[in-house]
Amino acid sequence: MHVIVIGGGIGGLALAQGLRKAGVSVAVYERDSGPASRWEGYRIHIDPAGARSLRACLPENLWQAFLATCGPGGDFGFVTEGLRELVVVEESIAYPAVSDPAEGHYAADRPTLRRLLRAGLGDVVRFGAEFTRYEHTADGRVAAVFADGSRAVGDVLVGADGASSRVRRQRLPQARSVSAGAVGMAHKIWLTEEITGLVPERLLTGMNIVMVDQRCFMFTSVFTPPPGAAEALAEADGGPEPASLKRPYLLCALVAHPDVLPQGVTELTGDALARVVDTLIADWSPDLRRLLARADPESLGAISFNASEPVPAWASGNVTVLGDAVHTMPPIGGLGGNTALRDARLLTRMLTAAHRGERELVPAIAAYEEQMREYGYAAVRSALAEKDQVLANTGAFGQIMLRTWFRICAKVGPLRRRTFRQGFAHSAPRAWETETPGSRENEPVTTGV
Numbered sequence: 093m094h095v096i097v098i099g100g101g102i103g104g105l106a107l108a109q110g111l112r113k114a115g116v117s118v119a120v121y122e123r124d125s126g127p128a129s130r131w132e133g134y135r136i137h138i139d140p141a142g143a144r145s146l147r148a149c150l151p152e153n154l155w156q157a158f159l160a161t162c163g164p165g166g167d168f169g170f171v172t173e174g175l176r177e178l179v180v181v182e183e184s185i186a187y188p189a190v191s192d193p194a195e196g197h198y199a200a201d202r203p204t205l206r207r208l209l210r211a212g213l214g215d216v217v218r219f220g221a222e223f224t225r226y227e228h229t230a231d232g233r234v235a236a237v238f239a240d241g242s243r244a245v246g247d248v249l250v251g252a253d254g255a256s257s258r259v260r261r262q263r264l265p266q267a268r269s270v271s272a273g274a275v276g277m278a279h280k281i282w283l284t285e286e287i288t289g290l291v292p293e294r295l296l297t298g299m300n301i302v303m304v305d306q307r308c309f310m311f312t313s314v315f316t317p318p319p320g321a322a323e324a325l326a327e328a329d330g331g332p333e334p335a336s337l338k339r340p341y342l343l344c345a346l347v348a349h350p351d352v353l354p355q356g357v358t359e360l361t362g363d364a365l366a367r368v369v370d371t372l373i374a375d376w377s378p379d380l381r382r383l384l385a386r387a388d389p390e391s392l393g394a395i396s397f398n399a400s401e402p403v404p405a406w407a408s409g410n411v412t413v414l415g416d417a418v419h420t421m422p423p424i425g426g427l428g429g430n431t432a433l434r435d436a437r438l439l440t441r442m443l444t445a446a447h448r449g450e451r452e453l454v455p456a457i458a459a460y461e462e463q464m465r466e467y468g469y470a471a472v473r474s475a476l477a478e479k480d481q482v483l484a485n486t487g488a489f490g491q492i493m494l495r496t497w498f499r500i501c502a503k504v505g506p507l508r509r510r511t512f513r514q515g516f517a518h519s520a521p522r523a524w525e526t527e528t529p530g531s532r533e534n535e536p537v538t539t540g541v
């Protein structure tokens with residue numbers, strides 16, 4: 093069996109790693125002209141669902157390299173626009189302490205993660221391959237057609253080509269992705285001694301939300317590479333030691349309702365975008381404004397968030413989709429990449445079972461799609477609900493009430509646990525994820541998943 097994967101992002105590469113590990117032939121076709129042809133420098137939060145999937149899909153040396161290059165996930169704090177602490181939700185509430193690293197949560201550097209996911213796949217990933225459409229061959233296989241007119245034929249085609257997926261448009265024309273009613277404006281700030289002196293310790297730890305009485309909020313998260321991270325990455329893929337893995341940085345993303353933003357904000361970059369952000373946070377802590385003024389200019393960008401509408405069950409075939417291609421969601425809550433990784437693991441398992449003759453191919457894909465629709469659309473709903481909560485027009489009185497509640501939660505542990513525990517439930521293991529690699533992962537899959 094040969095599997096064609098369109099898109100070498102987080103989900104597509106994890107699938108390729110999983111399939112290769114299981115001995116299934118795979119090729120990834122990526123539109124980018126090369127590994128570092130596009131800037132993508134922010135931190136990404138990997139929750140236990142993502143970590144579990146990485147451990148299952150990656151060979152042991154790359155899984156160890158992942159652990160060696162990640163920073164701590166950290167606690168989750170809520171602060172005022174004056175950067176006064178309201179409540180800090182400890183890691184133990186979000187992700188109960190476990191000894192298994194695959195049940196942990198991590199701050200990963202996105203370019204590092206993609207480099208690790210590409211490691212060892214030099215003969216599998218083809219860059220500069222822009223997919224345009226697919227067609228079925230006379231013998232029921234599937235051919236991908238690329239912009240340069242070339243074709244690639246396989247037994248299965250997987251669309252892992254992100255939010256604007258062409259595979260999805262052809263495979264599921266009924267699927268719609270609509271505006272989520274939020275725009276994110278991201279900044280990456282390298283943390284020097286001078287800069288760390290500007291903000292309170294809380295902002296230099298884990299993840300935080302700056303809450304305000306407006307239809308916007310700021311998400312911050314720090315990435316602190318552990319000692320030896322650059323060396324571990326270089327050893328894992330034989331590439332250079334990246335300077336970017338030797339110093340910490342802060343991601344600050346201002347998320348706002350489109351109503352409070354000027355028209356065409358997503359077209360802005362550099363100084364023009366910085367001015368929009370500075371106007372929005374004019375009444376916030378002057379130190380925070382100074383901090384944002386020091387952002388890496390290359391990092392400044394605004395993205396309009398979209399969300400997939402759930403699609404009722406469709407008739408399965410040998411073309412399927414994973415990740416943002418089928419369940420795009422606003423990154424509020426950090427579920428999109430983790431859900432793409434979950435898809436990669438489940439689809440690896442199903443395709444491996446078909447490859448080994450333990451299941452028919454199309455029913456195996458159908459079993460993947462059934463589960464994926466359930467947890468994937470649940471993640472979209474959860475991200476939208478969180479977005480509605482944090483962008484709600486609470487008004488001054490509502491904001492006072494909320495802050496008072498958060499301050500009470502800060503003092504009363506059981507209340508804090510009760511209030512925030514549910515927010516992280518998405519990453520709890522599903523039945524098919526509880527087996528450790530080496531147990532059912534490598535055994536015949538004959539029923540269910």
Ligand SMILES: Cc1cc2nc3c(=O)[nH]c(=O)nc-3n(C[C@H](O)[C@H](O)[C@H](O)COP(=O)(O)OP(=O)(O)OC[C@H]3O[C@@H](n4cnc5c(N)ncnc54)[C@H](O)[C@@H]3O)c2cc1C
Nearest residue numbers: 099101102103123137223253254415416423426428429430
């Ligand atoms: C600012 C920001 C912060 C985020 N933070 C988090 C986080 O902390 N945690 C989390 O879980 N998620 C996070 N996300 C979401 C996460 O990045 C996505 O959900 C994830 O990247 C989806 O993975 P994917 O493989 O499905 O798609 P992508 O990563 O988008 O990969 C798709 C790939 O397909 C390629 N492609 C597209 N079209 C074609 C074509 N026609 N032919 C060939 N190749 C093509 C693209 O070049 C790309 O490489 C964040 C998103 C943003 C924007």
